[in-house]
Amino acid sequence: MLLCFSSSHRTAEFDLLERLERHAPAVTAALAEQHGIVAGSVVLATCNRFEAYLDVDAQRLAGAATADHVIETVAAASGIDADVLRSSSAVYSDDAVAEHLFSVSSGLESVVVGEGEIAGQVRRALQAARTSGTVTGNLERVFQVASRTSRGVKNQTGIMTAGRSMVRLALELAESRITDWAAVRVLLVGTGKYAGASLAALRERGVVDVQVFSPTGRAAKFALSHDVVPVESDDLLEALGAADLVVTCSAVTDHVITRTLLADAIAAPDAAERRLVIDLGLPRNVDPAVAELRGVELLDLETISIHAPVEELNAAADARELVGAAAAEFAAQSAEQAITPALVALRTHVFGVLDAEIARARSRGDSSEQTEAALRHLAGVLLHTPSVRARELARNGDAQAFVDAAAALFGVEVEEPPRAAGLRAVDDETAAS
Template sequence: MLLCFTSSHRTAGFDLLDRLERHAAAVTAALSENTELFSGTVVLATCNRFEAYLDVDVEAAGAESDAGSAAAETIIEAVSAASGVDARELRASSAVIVDEGVAEHLFAVSSGLESVVVGEGEIAGQVRRALDAARASGTVSSELERLFQVASRTSRGVKNRTGISSAGRSIVRLALDLAESRIADWSATRVLLVGTGAYAGASLAALRERGVTDIHVYSPSGRAQKFAVAHAAGAVPAGGLAETIAASGLIVTCSVAPDVILGVPELEAADAHPGALTRRLVIDLGLPRNVDPAVAHLDGVELLDLETISKHAPLEELNATDEARAIVGDAAAEFAARAAEQSVTPALVALRTHVFEVLDAEIARARSRGDSSEQTEAALRHLAGVLLHTPSVRARALARDGEADTFTEAANTLFGLDVDLTGDQTRSQGGLTALPSPGESAAS
């Protein structure tokens, strides 16, 4: 059973998301350690959401009807213990999605439909990187792998078939739109860019689109020089942060550093420099926060953070969004149908095993009588495959309609099989354990 714990800008404040982001590694480790309940874990942490996707062992969670709620409570307790966020606060600011709703939710997230700015392009890459991280740590199950692979295909389909990517704008561009009225002349404005990651690269490109030419880069990890050379920008020298702040009319922060980088002391030190600008705009795109909110109380400083920016996100362009949601809905329905098909796999495997065991026995008897022909044997095996084709197609169709048990009961009755309707046990009449054929893997 798939389950998603989600806390996002729709359910929680950015302060809470900030705290969860800071403890993402600890939360991931805590969930991954519970291998008895969770056979797979993928954690997605972005600037406006914190989500854990889990493959739940229904038997370990208890009765199937209660498995979702039992697993959800375990997740909340684990997240609370690892992040230090009170469990009651988590329950009030999060949601738990179970079974078929998980696929539709992730497909919508990866397509940008659940972002602060609908259609923003960064989220698809963040979803892919979450899967890569889970692969690297060995926590992704086959079902979660399939879920995230289909999510990536769905997001590409939404991007290629709708106008939602152009309907929405990235957080960076939206922030600069809001800054437009505060910046008299972009080309004459010195900008301090804090951060050297992919988000910093996108921010720098967006600034240059508006005509900014004077950009200096600062990195608390010491990577500013390398980034500046690669992007033809200036690098803040060691000990030169206060002086650069003093001369910058705009500061854009987008670092993934876990601690606040710019606070009241740094800005006050900058103001003490001769010739320091009397007014500056600070745009904090970091999550965790890169800027102490207290700087907004300093004279001449205006702060735009993610929470403020999100309140000004443009209205969705309805046609593109509706079309995108239709694509997501179709993809989720197909994902569920393919998952349902797997429920008849034990019966199909048992049926194939039974038929070919009978065939092998007859061929062996024929050989013992001296009647051995490779052409005849090949023809008989082909005939058996042809006869099994229609039951296989019919079984998968029944499973898609929620009637997998109908086929299993029929196979048990007609061929004397003993396939457990829950799919936990699969035995032929001779007591042999039926294993999937190469073409009937769990991921097919």
């Protein structure tokens, strides 16, 4: 059974998401240790959400008990109270997991609807799980379909172009404070893919004066490949003082810019009088207390999310329709797969009876190769309609009817009857909206 623990900007404060993101490795390891209950996991940790997609053994713990076990595991690994997690998360099961993941990977659940970064983040989460060996066939399949769905949404709707990334939204908010982008002196903190996207967005607006600092010592390499000026640790204070705009997007877990550091930079004789600090890091790269300093304005992820635009209604509606169709087809295919053991059992029974009769005919000398081939063909033809009907019943959520019919007519028993599809959430108390 698929299960998803989801804590996002829709259900939780950014402080909680920051703590979960910081403990993502510990949570991943803890889930991998739940032998017998959790068969596999994929953990997705971004600036707006923390989610664990799980393949769980529904026979060990049923329904809400499974969800509660997962929440307790996440709580223990992250050091966050389990009751806090329950009130700040949603838990999805079965077919609802696929629909949620498809929506997430298509950018429909992001702070900025249609943002382009999330599809890549979902793919990287899957790759990380592959590397660590925690992916099962069920998880691989749902993530592969999620990737195809997000591409379909991007190609067939205007949601990706209508939506704006967090970087671009932040810079749009900054436009009311900046009159001439070409004259702005920028300090970029971070050298990852987010930093590259931030630099590209800045240059689109005409920024030419950019310095880059890396808490991990990678500034020189990034500067060389992106044609900007590197800043070493000894020069950070001076660079901070001179910057009109500071954009941080580092993956480090500690504050890169503290109140004390920025206060010292501001105190320099030739420091800029005013500066805007945009903190795109999660965990935060900037101490929120810097906003108390004279001449400093701070835009962090929580502030930016408040100003996220209303959905582009037509594009969003089209995208949600595609996601819904993809989720419905995934559920139907999953239901067909669930009926497979019953179909195999029926075919095994029929061909077993046929083989026994052919063996008796051979012992009497009454069989020929042509007759045997004709009988096997006849058995296949007779099984065709029940097989088609079984898949139709499964797609309509009535697979058990086929299992019962096979047992009543042929005495065929299936050890694990197919589960009922379509559970939307574990229960009303466990799944927060």
